[in-house]
Amino acid sequence: MATTTQTKMQLPRYEQVAESQHELDWADLISLDLSKFDAPGGKQQLANQLQEAVHKVGFFYITNFGLSQEQIDEQFAIGKELFKLPTEEKLKYRADLEHGNYNGYRPQGSIELFPGLRDNVEMYNVFKYIPALERTHPEVINEHREEIEKFQRHIAEDTVQKLLVLIAIILELPEESLANGHKYNDISECHLRYMIYHARTPEENEKYQNLYSRGHTDFGSLTLLFRQPIAALQILTADGSWKWVKPLPGSITVNIADVLQFWTAGYLKSSIHRVVAPPADQSSLDRLGLLYFLRPSHDLNLKTVDSPLLERLGLKKDDDAAANIKAGDWVKARVKGNLDKAVAGGHKQKAVLGGVSVKYYD
Numbered sequence: 075m076a077t078t079t080q081t082k083m084q085l086p087r088y089e090q091v092a093e094s095q096h097e098l099d100w101a102d103l104i105s106l107d108l109s110k111f112d113a114p115g116g117k118q119q120l121a122n123q124l125q126e127a128v129h130k131v132g133f134f135y136i137t138n139f140g141l142s143q144e145q146i147d148e149q150f151a152i153g154k155e156l157f158k159l160p161t162e163e164k165l166k167y168r169a170d171l172e173h174g175n176y177n178g179y180r181p182q183g184s185i186e187l188f189p190g191l192r193d194n195v196e197m198y199n200v201f202k203y204i205p206a207l208e209r210t211h212p213e214v215i216n217e218h219r220e221e222i223e224k225f226q227r228h229i230a231e232d233t234v235q236k237l238l239v240l241i242a243i244i245l246e247l248p249e250e251s252l253a254n255g256h257k258y259n260d261i262s263e264c265h266l267r268y269m270i271y272h273a274r275t276p277e278e279n280e281k282y283q284n285l286y287s288r289g290h291t292d293f294g295s296l297t298l299l300f301r302q303p304i305a306a307l308q309i310l311t312a313d314g315s316w317k318w319v320k321p322l323p324g325s326i327t328v329n330i331a332d333v334l335q336f337w338t339a340g341y342l343k344s345s346i347h348r349v350v351a352p353p354a355d356q357s358s359l360d361r362l363g364l365l366y367f368l369r370p371s372h373d374l375n376l377k378t379v380d381s382p383l384l385e386r387l388g389l390k391k392d393d394d395a396a397a398n399i400k401a402g403d404w405v406k407a408r409v410k411g412n413l414d415k416a417v418a419g420g421h422k423q424k425a426v427l428g429g430v431s432v433k434y435y436d
């Protein structure tokens with residue numbers, strides 16, 4: 075009897091595109107060198123450097139996070155291959171979005187940006203490889219499961235654990251207190267996301283007012299965006315202006331998301347950001363993205379934590395509207411809410427759960 079050996083498909087090497095030559099109005103963001111974390115006094119020094127950024131801006135860069143550009147490009151190569159699959163094939167893995175579940179594929183056009191105008195984004199979310207969250211995936215994901223899991227675990231068990239320790243130091247909490255709510259083996263909606271924004275024609279861009287993805291905050295604890303040389307991400311700054319986020323070589327862009335804002339009664343800033351059409355020299359390129367979304371364990375609630383810093387600042391409230399909301403339910407409600415129809419003039423505020431709302435900037 076003939077035996078067949080399964081050979082893994084070798085993916086073409088992923089080449090990152092050239093950076094834009096346009097001088098854009100870049101946001102001024104700090105960069106944390108994580109190689110200092112284990113040096114004597116390093117954690118405290120990094121926490122000092124981070125404090126203002128997480129309180130006032132909500133976005134920052136990290137460098138020396140322990141993944142090589144080659145490992146990152148391998149993930150981009152997987153994403154590129156995945157989105158080449160025929161739509162019918164990808165739809166077999168559609169996430170159950172209507173029930174707030176992001177595990178799997180979200181097809182292009184799922185989101186209405188303006189009445190009658192739908193988005194140009196496809197995404198594929200790979201949740202953690204733990205039995206409760208396993209689902210079927212296309213062959214290209216299954217074939218690279220080992221690398222994907224290794225990549226996820228490095229982010230979850232090393233990179234974000236360090237960031238959560240730094241944030242705990244800022245809040246004057248025991249160092250592991252936030253990290254303990256974010257363990258790889260616990261049930262949560264954490265995921266690695268491959269994402270592609272399909273380029274639009276200049277005429278389409280005009281019709282869409284150059285918007286690829288409306289202004290929003292992220293739903294979980296932290297978001298990590300692997301370097302994306304196509305400029306398109308913008309953040310809303312304190313003075314009300316939108317600034318571009320520069321793709322800094324060798325970095326991950328990190329932003330604070332809703333749950334950390336709840337836990338700190340707003341001290342940590344879940345910043346509004348959006349994605350717009352890239353500048354002229356990149357506007358005809360499809361924009362492939364690679365992101366890690368960190369969410370806390372599903373059953374944790376959103377109550378403000380007992381932080382001496384927050385006490386001193388008088389931020390702890392008696393009427394904590396979010397105290398009875400579970401983190402997992404919050405995330406699910408926001409995933410579902412994304413499917414709401416657009417309204418003329420744009421959403422400004424939307425109720426999510428338990429009387430708590432979020433702001434939108436369309």
Ligand SMILES: O=C(O)CCC(=O)C(=O)O
Binds near residue numbers: 292299348349363
């Ligand atoms: O693609 C990006 O640069 C940002 C994407 C984003 O904000 C999101 O998916 O939440």
Ligand SMILES: [Fe+2]
Binds near residue numbers: 290291
């Ligand atoms: Fe986002």
